[in-house]
Amino acid sequence: MRLFARIVERRSFTLAANDLGLPRSTVTETVQQLETRLGVRLLQRTTRHVAPTLDGEAYYRRCLTIIADIEEAEGAFTDVKPRGLLRIDVHGTLARHFLLPGLPRFLTEYPDLRLHIGEGDRLVDLVREGVDCVVRAGELTDSTMIGRRIGTLIEGTFASPGYLEKSGTPRTPDELDGHRMIGFLSSRTGSVIPLEFSVDGALRHIALPSTVTVTAGETSVALAALDLGLIQVPLYRVQPLLTAGTLVEVLPDFRPSATPISALYPHSRQLSPRVRVFVDWLAKEFAVHAPELLQGT
Secondary structure (H helix, E strand, O other): OHHHHHHHHHOOHHHHHHHHOOOHHHHHHHHHHHHHHHOOOOEEEOOOOEEEOHHHHHHHHHHHHHHHHHHHHHHHHOOOOOOEEEEEEEOHHHHHHHHHHHHHHHHHHOOOEEEEEEEOOOOOOHHHHOOOEEEEEOOOOOOOEEEEEEEEEOEEEEEOHHHHHHHOOOOOHHHOOOOOEOEEEOOOOOOEOOEEEEEOOEEEEEOOOOOOEEOOHHHHHHHHHOOOOEEEEEHHHHHHHHHHOOOEEEOHHHOOOOEEEEEEEEHHHOOOHHHHHHHHHHHHHHHHOOHHHEOOO
16 A cells, blocks of 8 residues: 555656665556456556556545554554655755754664655645655645644844945834845745835835845855845854854844744655654754744744
């Protein structure tokens, strides 16, 4: 059942075999035996595509429920730790700051787990791409995923001393006329995200002119250090530059709203022991690493 479910999710015999560490021939033979025993065709196969039949889709849904029940039952009576491949996707900067430092301890605690880390902030089809869990910043919008909030990052507005020397240091958002920002393009809308400020308990959005627009936070930080404008990023990303004096915080009394960090995983894998132990561990890592960079954790 696990093998069949993985084939449906990956739409490929070969990818499912790779995920589960099985020979391709074993996968083919197992599915043939399963179809013979059930007396129905479960999968439509072509040279380039595999998809479940109507019977296959119904059987897949039942398999997910049965597998989850078995894993939950066995987990309650055994001390066997999770094993196998866990595929996650997380933004690289977030991973390097909060995830990687404690990863050796996690792998020592769960020596039978293997971890694949993908990096990015694009929208990922977890089921189709075989990803077990993604870590993302921002409010949750995908109702097909289960989300657990693992932290909330403090955001701020930053600029270089050189830029402020030329353009002046604003004391309130009303004094931003004549200033420039480094535009950050939203991966969802393709538009530049305006600056955000908390003013008298409400959020105020201000779009400033941009000489340069970017799609990566690291690039915006580097450009801010080159005197090219204001940026808004999580505090943890610029902490070393603030300490060195390369950047300074602007309008600290009008910070933008904090950014939630969540772990997302498919409904079909909500009881996966691998996902459960990883998300529990990650929440602890966010709580212990530089808590002054976090809010409400």
